[in-house]
Amino acid sequence: MSLNRRIVLASRPVGDPVPENFEVQDVPMPEPGEGQVLVKTLWLSIAPYMRWRMNDAKSYAPPVALGDVMVGATVGEVVRSRHSDFAAGDIVIGLGGWQQYAVCDGKALRKQDAEWGKSAVMLGVLGGNGMTAYAGLFHIGKPKPGExxxxxxxSGGVGSLVGQMAKLRGARAVGIAGGPEKCRFVVDELGFDTCLDHRAPDFPQALAKACPDGIDVYFENVGGAVWNAVLPLLNDFARVPVCGVISQYSATEPPPGPDRTPELMRLILSRRLELRGFVLTDFLHIQDEFNAAAVAWHRAGQLRYREDVHQGIDAAPQAFIGMLKGRNFGKVLVQVAQD
Amino acid sequence: MSLNRRIVLASRPVGDPVPENFEVQDVPMPEPGEGQVLVKTLWLSIAPYMRWRMNDAKSYAPPVALGDVMVGATVGEVVRSRHSDFAAGDIVIGLGGWQQYAVCDGKALRKQDAEWGKSAVMLGVLGGNGMTAYAGLFHIGKPKPGExxxxxxxSGGVGSLVGQMAKLRGARAVGIAGGPEKCRFVVDELGFDTCLDHRAPDFPQALAKACPDGIDVYFENVGGAVWNAVLPLLNDFARVPVCGVISQYSATEPPPGPDRTPELMRLILSRRLELRGFVLTDFLHIQDEFNAAAVAWHRAGQLRYREDVHQGIDAAPQAFIGMLKGRNFGKVLVQVAQD
Incomplete structure (x- = not known):
């Protein structure tokens, strides 16, 4: 009998996740029921939101239960189908999670267009990353040309696309990344106008210098010290799509004082700022609009991206732990099977 | 030669304003130039934003200069006109400031409709208060029926109208005010569904109990401890028009820690909150829409309000200082002249 290797949540992290929070299990191959499909995972997307799902706390989605397979978007190949829309050999996108094989409801799967072969593009530029960037940038940030x-x-999966999309619509793109190598990539490969290293001791001053006309849109993925440097530079009527706060997911207690909340509320008023949180699933209604724009840009080679690929399902925990520490360089993927 | 009594900013307050920050001056009656109008002040509106204008800090409007007349909206009677649109005896609305007589540019004045006589209604329910309430509530808060x-x-000038307008459009209105007398007024006279005393020791618990379905729109006028009690109760997709933070205008240093900003940013994301600051002048384009709605409501007696009237220009500083401490009961006005 063949086995399915999977990674379950063994314990909830206190602070930064450690390998012991995950358990690798070899379990019997699952069987699809009526309307279901057995999918062999090819690619698993690793993303910061997963850290939040490990906490036993109310959020926009329920936490992963202890002993359950870690959640995650996947590209896979249909092995056996009991749903009329799918047949063996189809390449499908779904939420297979951290495992070699997943049984998915047919209605929760989408076929990958043959144009994209067995690539992970539907997890990145044409998938959740791309649509998150697009939704936050254009439906909340709404940059005007020249802003x-x-x-x-x-340099990450979402941020790399936000800046490029901003440029494609005529705005000026200023990146923030961790370290000089990533900053060079953001400018030289992605085409941002400039990029600042948030680890540099003079980061707040450098950011101010890089934004001589202030900041009109700040796409928030990070929080913490980066946010503190951005806030004083926001222009009147600036928009802040809040997509993530990766610096905070593992925080076990609030940072020491003083409490800067009143200062933030004062600035929201005096500069008439708009802060708005969002997650991808709030924007499913723009799927067609996004597809049309992103596919055209992608075919024209106008959206560059870098994949940080780890091999084999066993590599998923370390890929994830490293990403939370900023050790990744580009969109983090696990290649679970090669064919 | 007749004199004009006026109140100028003598010094900038550090913390709470004190009478010594103001100076009463008797100066020669000003003369209108070409295109200008000499207006005798009947009513002066006193409002929290004036505290902010006393600080020498960048904000949405420049600070009042030392030695300048304090700013303020006024209803007055034209004494002498050198502008073709106005004649002696006209009742006009403008920004006359804290003084008995003001020279105003004709183009900065509007005539008060004869229907309102010499009342201060254009400073309150049909003026800046009403339009501020309307803009923040309907153009940012956007309450749906039942929310x-x-x-x-x-119980204040703006807040009293926000709750009544919310009720008129089918929402549930929960007030927060200082003390049991104001709370009774908000419920019995204004018709809010309930009102909580923020000075009560169990205020956060009482607010939670008064909002069993959470909070969909929070109209922020106060900041500080009230905001801290509201934040945990905000529903997914709640909207927060930030109109004022009166508890913070006189703050000389940030409150002690921990820093609650990261917690706020996390909640903005996980609950997909929208926080947006605004001031009245951002919404001049909705003037006609507001007028149509507010005049109809006012004629039908559907917008109750209470005026807290102080007599004579000399009373302005104490009226203002008292308002910042919450000693007012209703919209604060100074009746500068009776006819």
Whole structure:
């Protein structure tokens, strides 16, 4: 009998996740029921939101239960189908999670267009990353040509696309990333106007210098010290799509004082700022609009991206732990099977 | 030669304003130039934003200069006109400031409709207060019928109208005010569904109990401890028009820690909150829409309000200082002249 290797949540992290929070299990191959499909995972997307799902706390989605397979978006190949829309060999996108094989409801799967072969593009530029960037940037940030858009985590899966999309619509893109190598990539490969290293001791001053006309849109992925440097530079009527606060997911207690909340509320008023949180699933109604724009840009080679690929399902926990520490360089993927 | 009594900013307050920050001056009656109008002040509106204008700090409007007349909206009677649109005896609305007579540019004045006589209604329900309430509530808060709208400073000039407008459009209105007398007024006279005393020791618990379905719109006038009690109760997709933070205008240093900003940013994301600051002048384009709605409501007696009237220009500083401490009961006005 063949086995399915999977990674379950063994314990909830206190602070930064450690390998012991995960358990690798070899379990019997699952069987699809009526209307279901057995999918062999090819690619697993690793993303910061997963850290939040490990906490036993109310959020926009329920936490992963202890002993359950870790959640995650996947590209896979249909092995056996009991749903009329799918047949063996189809390449499908779904939420297979951290495992080699997943049984998915047919209605929760989408076929990957043959144009994209067995690539992970539907997990990145044409998938959740791309649509998150698009929704936050254009439906909340709404940059006008010539405005300054600042993007945190600018070399990552979402941030790298935000800046490029901003440029495609005529705005100026300023990235923030961790370290000189990532910053060079953001400027030289992705085409941002400039990129600042948030680890540099003079980061707040450098950011101010890089934004001589202030900041009109700040795409928030990070929180913490980066946010503190951005806030004083926001222009009147600036928009702040809040997509993530990766610096805070593992926080076990609030940072020491003083309490800067009143200062933030004063600035929201005096500069008439708009802060708005969002997650991808709030924007499913723009799927067609996004597809049309993103596919055209992608075919024209106008959206560059970098994949940080880890091999084999066993690599998922370390890929995830490293990403939370900023050790990734580009969109983090696990290649679970090669064919 | 007749004199004009006026109140100028003598010094900038550090913390709470004191009478010594103001100076009463008797100066020669000003003369209108070409295109200008000499207006005798009947009513002066006193409002929290004036505290902010006393600080020498960048904000949405420049600070009042030392030695300048304090700013303020006024209803007055034209004494002498050198502008073709106005004649002696006209009742006009403008920004006359804290003085008995003001020279105003004709183009900065509007005539008060004869229907309102010499009343201060154009400073309150049909003026800046009403339009501020309307803009923040309907253009940012956007309550749906049945949703819960919470209003800080609910017995004040703006807050009292926010809750009534919310009710008129089918929402549930929960007020927050200082003391049992104001709370009774908010419920019995203004018709809010309920009102909580923010000075009560169990205020956070009482607010939670008064909002069993959470909070969908929070109209922020106050900041500080009231905001801290509201934040945990905000529903997914709640909207927060930030109109004022009266508890913070006189703050000389940030409150002690921990820093609650990261917690706020996390909640903005996980609950997809929208926080947006605004001031009245951002919404001049809705003037006609507001007028149509407010005049109809006012004629039908559907917008109750209470005026807290102080007599004579000399009373302005104490009226203002008292308002910042919450000693007012209703919209604060100075009746500068009776006819």
């Amino acid at each position: 300054t858009v600042v993007v945190a985590a600018a | 819960t709208v919470v209003v800080a400073a609910a």
